[in-house]
Amino acid sequence: MDRLIERLKHAENVTFLTGSGISRESGIPTFRGKDGLWKNYSPEELASPEGFMRDPQLVWDWYNWRRDIIRKAEPNRGHLTIKEFEKNFNVYVITQNVDGLHEKTGVKNLVELHGNIFRNRCSRCGKMFGDIQTKKIPTCECGGLIRPDVVWFGEPLKEEDISMALEWSKNADVFFLVGTSGIVYPAASLPFFAKENGGFVVEINIEKTPLTPHIDLHLEGSASEILDMVLKRLDK
DSSP states (O other), X not given: OHHHHHHHHTOSEEEEEEOGGGGGGGTOOOSSSTTOXXXXXXXXXXXXXXXXXXXXXXXXXXXXXXXXXXXXXXXXXXXXXXXXGGGTSEEEEEEOOOSOHHHHHTOSSEEETTEEEEEEEETTTOOEEOOOOOSSOOBOTTSOBEEEEEOOTTOOOOHXXXXXXXXXXXXXXXXXXXXXXXXXXXXXXXXXXXXXXXXXXXXXESSOOTTGGGSSEEEESOHHHHHHHHXXXXXX
16 A cells, blocks of 8 residues: 555556446446346347347346436445545546446546446437437337447447547556456456556455456455545545
């Protein structure tokens, strides 16, 4: 922890890469934990273009269920503390989450690598839509089915998003990995870009991950607990 505080005292740019672990405290189940959203379903059935083509209504029903959970959620202390870092640093947030909780905090620099569950787009013409609250899967004026604007398995990230994430990682004086499993690429490669360019890489997680042996510091615990502790130490 002392090494981290020392690095932060001389830092200008601080980048956060967040995963589903940071939203757990907001009541949103994680994907791969024991309460994971994938527990009763196959990801290939519910989060892939092939699954959507096979049974679009099933996919729409599942995303409606997820949206209902997320609508009740609010940013927790972890999200809010990241926003507080803006008082002292240039803060950049790269999230793998689609829940929109970072956006709710008003953080200035944000890339949602995997999209946002409350945005939708036409699967045929690509027209964008906001939040759609209907049980029956909606259709676009072109006749195409409307789907969530999220990145599914087998789909590429938006070029502009990954480009910005790479830039923010390379320029990071301190790079925080917060609540991410470290197994989903290309997001899991970002801490390596930070480290190769002189960044100090810190992992905050309730358990070790495949990235743990490769980073500078692993802090075990919840995002809200650890980030709040770091900020308080820094203010002393």
